[in-house]
Amino acid sequence: MAIVLGPNQFGKAEVRLVRIDRSRTVHHITDLNVSTALRGDFDDAHLLGDNSHILTTDAQKNTVYAFAREYGTGQIEDFALRLGRHFVGSFPWIHGARVEIEQFAWERIVVDGSPHDHAFSQPGGERRTTVVTVDGPSVSVVSGLAGLVVLKSTGSEFHGFPRDRYTTLAETTDRILATEVTAQWRYVTTDLDFGPLFGRVRDALVTTFAQVHSLALQQTLYRMGEAALTAVEQVAEIRISMPNKHHFLVDLSPFGLDNPDIVYQVPDRPYGLIEATVLRDDAPTASDRPQARPDTTSAP
Template sequence: MAIVLGGNRYGKAEVRLVRVDRDSARHELTDLNVSVSLSGDMTDTHLTGANEKVLATDTQKNTVFAFARDGIGSIEAFGLRLARHFVDSQEAIHHARVTLEQFSWTRLEIDGEEAPHSFARRGDGTRTATVHYDGTQAWVVSGISDLTVLNSTDSEFWGFPRDQYTTLAETKDRILATAVTASWRHSTTETDWDASYSTARKSLLSAFAGTYSRSLQQTLYAMGERVLQTDPAIAEVRLSLPNKHHFLSDLSPFGLDNPGEVFYAADRPYGLIEGTVLRDDAPPAGPAWD
């Protein structure tokens, strides 16, 4: 029986990068978390320890900072620049994956006027991107994580199977809340990345708000469908929606009624609904989701 080396990759994880654009008195702030992963002709390195084909992970980190000196732009474009550089400049590297998170900041105000260089971290979701490049073709997946949303009504859950272990009551009116993690695969790299992200985010929120939900699965499909309807360059949407349960609090021990106004927001356990919505003629995904 032979023992052989299987798939492998290596890189620098979670390079924290902040760039301040100072072209005017009104500064712009870009706050990223960048991870690089490379693969290729690494057999000798694993079997003998030879390092002549290994681009040091410290060099990868330095490259991220050096490329930021010329500006970042959209995270998808920045990821493409990095991925193409690593593959095209290193003979032994055949594939690069760059994942990026962008943290949002909002401007502070001074006496009702925007402060030119003061910011506060926002909590309205983290923009994400994953870029792959193999020397010939590039794949880009954009997305958002930790986008917490809630509908205080227009949600039901009933008609589900009941067995000896079922205690959950059916409901025709409930709070529906989730923290959206969504990613969408582009069919082209010739895209206005910022406009595409803005449209997709608005589509997710609009579908969540506008869907009368009889299940979180129904809402998931509506959100993915809306993204595909509003951007023909997106081939596929994947969503992960934890059900942030809100249970009606029993106030009867205190002689009080509770007409759907006071809830216990449960932390865990939680239902987790995941799914993919795609065009039936979508091009192959390649390694986009890896």
């Protein structure tokens, strides 16, 4: 009996790519997850550690980003065909390519009845939540939402931060701002028509995200909370958690391509996590307030 190498393939899985078409005031977003895999004569890499036939997975990833800049993405089928044919034509020992693409849907945020030029939300995934606590005579209703993914393709700056030895982040006056909103708000009473109130808070959060020219996610968060409290007087406080879903401009200069804010790499981690409570300064601090987590570090 001999041990032999069976079918094999290799590629880059889940290349997260966002392409923004800024050629008009109304921006268009394409959000893709691209996976490539090559088949061919790679026996020596597996059997001998000879990499002379390996088109690196890193190069495959770079090709995805470069093609998105050079040719656009268009329909995902066309983008996949272009990539697949390119890989198979690149070296004689590469015989096959499998290109898998998932496209994430985005909808325009509607502000005052009109679709916004550059603010989007992602359908699906969003949940409406509530936590009701009955503690003897005291009852509290904390309502909220989770999984509300929103993105602005412009109208966001971030600069003016101090620089220490470890600060490398470049200042920017135009960046993509994207987050997944989790919000929980506490009502002052229980005798309410919760459906319409939920709609008003949600609308305040989403339209404020779209409309505020952001100087930091912290500022956007505060303005969203402020808008929610302004929209619904029965809300005493709102706690908001917003991960900063970073979009990094891909450096395409090694391939002789510029990238004027078009093609972005979207790593899903790590992410900044911005959290704050926004409240009325006269909000009751009664026992029906959401309980803080017990501090396990302090002595009993």
